[in-house]
Amino acid sequence: MTEPATPTFPALASLNERAREIFRQIVESYLANGEPVGSRNLARILPMALSPASIRNVMSDLEHSGLIYAPHTSAGRLPTEIGLRFFVDAMMEIGDVGREEQAHIEAQMRAAASRHTFDTALAEASTLLSGISRGAGVVLTTKANVHLKHIEFVRLDVARALVVLVSDDGSVENRLLELPPGLPASALQEASNYLNARLQGRTLGELRAEIEAGRRDMKRELDALTERLVDAGLAMSVGPAESRQLIVRGQANLLEDLRAVEDLERIRLLFNDLETQKEVIDLLSRAEGAEGVRIFIGSENKLFSLSGSSLIAAPFRDDQRKIVGVVGVIGPTRLNYARIVPMVDYTARVVSKMLDGGR
Known part of the structure; x- marks a missing residue:
């Protein structure tokens, strides 16, 4: 494992x-x-x-x-x-996750997904792992897995526009987009309408795949400049520079059971590490290449070299068996590895199953 x-x-x-x-x-x-x-x-x-x-x-x-x-x-x-x-x-002897705990993890995540979105289920996975470990639960996923409810193009000047992305959870992101020369004002509304009509119930990745598959139909419906705008908007939405989403839950757990002033300093350093999202994302990305659970202990990685912390993480996959994210736990080096490793592994498999339509 x-x-x-x-x-x-x-x-x-x-x-x-x-x-x-x-x-x-x-x-x-x-x-x-x-x-x-x-x-x-x-x-x-x-x-x-x-x-x-x-x-x-x-x-x-x-x-x-x-x-x-x-x-x-x-x-x-x-x-x-x-x-x-x-x-x-x-x-270390690692056991299996008990049936009762398996049922609890699956029920909690499916309930979260049914009430809101898959994004909510990912946040629930982070909360669950935090509760199990008494550490911080973390989830790393790609923007292509985020469910949006609205995309809007807002013109700033002749050459630039904002792509406004509204997620199902109410969060809003703005991306700056360079406009094709000669683009009429009507093309912005036309591109917004075209994308929003196909967005309902889909992730950005699914929307992009559908538009790619129906490229011939899009050429009939849109002129060349508007088609370029749609492509540019999708590329901005899931582009590599901003393609990662980090969810962290349960940092307060790390303040429990402090035994000395050194512990408080270690937690302060860990909080600083968690605030540096890019480095956390880089570390979690290293777990994406693994078939099973990866364990990083203390100064084995630069991120935790000062705080003396550990990370237990496992990747999850979409319906094409492609790795699209990581779930894990961050905490002190004295984490209960034997208990948490199978929990992280099972949670990653539940997330993969949900992305695969429950199969």
């Missing part, structure tokens, strides 16, 4: 059973409560009988390998980011 990563230290795969179990307990303790764990506590919870001294020797080896570290002068240890990556790739 997760995309394998190349281990940073080849020797890690050769850890003996005792070292693996001690390492596992340190990681699982960190993921559960964020606290370092020491040799005395480990001696009480390990399934094998080991003295604190023996455990300290193993911990020293694990620390030398770069898997764990001491956050301060206490005897406790925490996993490093390399250690977390090793645990996620080589040791």
Whole structure:
């Protein structure tokens, strides 16, 4: 399900059973409560009988390998980011999403889509993942998947016009468009009427495909200049420069369970990262090339190098099996990976199913 990563230290795969179990307990303790764990506590919870001294020797080896570290002068240890990556790739046991949780995810998203639009369902997916993870839920999609209810061309001067895009959710976007020379004023209204008559119930991508398929009919209905205006308006609506839509829900969850001043600073840095939408979009775009779930941990990516955060993301596809977006969760490195990974994967599959007409 997760995309394998190349281990940073080849020797890690050769850890003996005792070292693996001690390492596992340190990681699982960190993921559960964020606290370092020491040799005395480990001696009480390990399934094998080991003295604190023996455990300290193993911990020293694990620390030398770069898997764990001491956050301060206490005897406790925490996993490093390399250690977390090793645990996620080589040791974590990922279960399936339960039937009850599957039904809940599907019901919530279909209800959102039936009440409003597919865009609302994507926002609901982000909210659902936020609630499941207690992190921030994120969705990245293309403008071609956005449902519009109105397109209008508004002339600014002889050479320029605004393309006004009104979405089903009430949001409005304006794009500046260069006009073909000699375009009459009536062509703007004619182009608006032509597009709006075919827009109902369709995404921009579907509208573009339909107009392309009916190109011969359009040539009969519109003159050459108006046809160019329609093409230019569609190109502006889903053009590559503005083709990405980012939805983030649940940032407030990240303020819960803060344990120290350092945690507050880490969250402040993460909020700054989320405000920098272009970099978040760039990072999520890297997950689009994966067949399954991608996991980015801490400084493995430039975006989270300061905040020490993690991203779990999975792509979703349209009815042509083309990847058209990503759903995911952003949160601290001690996310519950074993629970959240299958949830993100299943949510992405539900979104794909909805784009495929429920098949």
